[in-house]
Amino acid sequence: MSPLHMRKFGRTTGESPQEMHARIAWHGRRCQACGGPPAILIRVLAPFKELYERAPDTLTVMANSDPEHPGQLPIIPTQYGPMLRTSEIVACARCAPSAEKAAAHGPSWCLVEIDRGPDPTGKVSVGRG
Numbered sequence: 001m002s003p004l005h006m007r008k009f010g011r012t013t014g015e016s017p018q019e020m021h022a023r024i025a026w027h028g029r030r031c032q033a034c035g036g037p038p039a040i041l042i043r044v045l046a047p048f049k050e051l052y053e054r055a056p057d058t059l060t061v062m063a064n065s066d067p068e069h070p071g072q073l074p075i076i077p078t079q080y081g082p083m084l085r086t087s088e089i090v091a092c093a094r095c096a097p098s099a100e101k102a103a104a105h106g107p108s109w110c111l112v113e114i115d116r117g118p119d120p121t122g123k124v125s126v127g128r129g
């Protein structure tokens with residue numbers, strides 16, 4: 001991003017790229033541990049097939065967990081096949097290390113996706129996390 005673009009960005013919205021990302025992509029959610037400003041979103045995805053074979057009861061529980069859409073599963077098509085979002089956590093910079101550690105302790109067959117938002121140093125990051 002050019003310095004000119006950066007200035008315009010802040011002037012029109014009054015928020016940093018990080019704040020804008022948190023508002024739009026993370027729907028303004030706060031750190032789930034302490035309520036602080038969000039810095040990271042950790043999403044744990046489980047392959048539908050694995051979950052079906054290993055924990056069919058979990059699928060039933062998940063299908064009935066949303067009262068607005070009973071019987072529906074939050075299936076996300078990915079390059080690794082259909083995945084189910086088993087958890088999604090927003091954490092602030094201070095709580096992020098423990099949240100990341102907790103996510104890493106999930107089953108090895110789960111996929112952990114980490115969204116750190118725009119890099120505050122302004123560098124472009126691709127495929128990080």
Ligand SMILES: [Zn+2]
Pocket residue numbers: 031032033034035036091092093094095096
């Ligand atoms: Zn926190």
